[in-house]
Amino acid sequence: MIKTQDLTKAYGNLHAINNLNLELAEGDLFGYIGPNGSGKTTTMRILATLLQPTWGEASVCGYSIYTRPKDIRRVIGYMPDFFGVYDDMKVIEYLEFFAAAYRIKGPARRKICDEVLELVDLGYKRDAFVTSLSRGMTQRLGLARVLLHDPKVLLLDEPASGLDPRARIEIRGLLKELRKMGKTIMVSSHILPELADICNKVGIIERGELLVCANVSDVMKQVRQRTLLNVAVVGEQEPAARLLEQSTLVEKVELIDGHIAVTLAEGVIDYSDLPTVLIESGHKLRLFKEDELNLETAFMALTKGITA
Numbered sequence: 566m567i568k569t570q571d572l573t574k575a576y577g578n579l580h581a582i583n584n585l586n587l588e589l590a591e592g593d594l595f596g597y598i599g600p601n602g603s604g605k606t607t608t609m610r611i612l613a614t615l616l617q618p619t620w621g622e623a624s625v626c627g628y629s630i631y632t633r634p635k636d637i638r639r640v641i642g643y644m645p646d647f648f649g650v651y652d653d654m655k656v657i658e659y660l661e662f663f664a665a666a667y668r669i670k671g672p673a674r675r676k677i678c679d680e681v682l683e684l685v686d687l688g689y690k691r692d693a694f695v696t697s698l699s700r701g702m703t704q705r706l707g708l709a710r711v712l713l714h715d716p717k718v719l720l721l722d723e724p725a726s727g728l729d730p731r732a733r734i735e736i737r738g739l740l741k742e743l744r745k746m747g748k749t750i751m752v753s754s755h756i757l758p759e760l761a762d763i764c765n766k767v768g769i770i771e772r773g774e775l776l777v778c779a780n781v782s783d784v785m786k787q788v789r790q791r792t793l794l795n796v797a798v799v800g801e802q803e804p805a806a807r808l809l810e811q812s813t814l815v816e817k818v819e820l821i822d823g824h825i826a827v828t829l830a831e832g833v834i835d836y837s838d839l840p841t842v843l844i845e846s847g848h849k850l851r852l853f854k855e856d857e858l859n860l861e862t863a864f865m866a867l868t869k870g871i872t873a
């Protein structure tokens with residue numbers, strides 16, 4: 566649905582994006598993660614046909630940005646990171662204005678506007694002035710606006726930025742719902758964990774370079790090949806740590822914050838003998854848990870160019 570080949574945008578010596586190769590399949594919910602200035606907005610603006618790349622190819626739904634920009638605009642909904650709303654306009658008028666711009670006419674127009682308002686849970690603000698909406702509501706209105714023409718592909722530039730935790734969760738719920746409706750979605754964020762559990766694919770970009778672009782589970786694998794366990798016993802940890810260290814399953818142990826961090830040897834998946842080793846030597850287990858590698862850790866590891 567979205568494909569880029571060596572896509573590059575240079576501003577003088579600065580490469581905002583550098584030889585970017587992205588591929589999104591139909592129905593993907595793709596989390597585009599990167600720190601400030603890494604090239605997320607640049608990528609989205611190029612895909613939305615609002616910005617010309619310096620070189621490289623990009624296509625959306627099979628349409629090239631060079632030859633078929635009009636077709637692309639019909640099939641995408643692009644929500645920029647900052648968008649203005651107009652004073653003295655009610656929510657429903659705002660949507661109808663954009664629906665008219667999409668040439669949605671007659672009775673269908675009001676019906677579609679009401680439908681998208683319901684979808685983003687703003688039905689109750691239908692007759693409120695847009696300037697009276699909170700930031701979270703404005704973001705949802707922005708989302709409603711890009712849904713009017715029922716686009717196949719959504720490009721959402723940091724839809725959750727500046728929102729409180731509850732509003733962030735609502736946006737995530739909305740993204741999941743849109744995915745169920747069959748849309749292909751590219752959504753950017755600085756914050757990896759925010760998107761981790763809803764996306765099936767993530768790309769991590771830093772200084773214009775795509776560090777990884779893969780299924781969430783593959784990204785995890787790339788970051789860590791070895792399993793980590795957190796173990797604690799009642800009383801002194803040191804003797805238990807020494808005991809674990811002797812096991813062939815274990816590569817190394819470390820004492821951290823009153824517990825033992827156990828790194829298993831490469832390829833070891835079954836560690837069910839380890840608790841027995843401890844218990845048979847008289848230790849009482851207080852904690853025995855596989856460390857869940859979260860995407861935050863993955864992100865930090867990857868952007869430093871290291872793999873644990």
Ligand SMILES: Nc1ncnc2c1ncn2[C@@H]1O[C@H](COP(=O)(O)OP(=O)(O)OP(=O)(O)O)[C@@H](O)[C@H]1O
Pocket residue numbers: 576579580581582599600601602603604605606607608646755
């Ligand atoms: N018009 C421009 N002229 C010069 N440099 C630009 C221009 N637009 C963007 N850049 C540079 O390109 C780089 C990428 O910017 P971009 O806006 O794509 O980053 P981003 O990942 O969206 O960042 P943020 O998280 O802050 O939104 C930055 O270094 C930025 O300064």
Ligand SMILES: [Mg+2]
Pocket residue numbers: 605606607646722
């Ligand atoms: Mg940006």
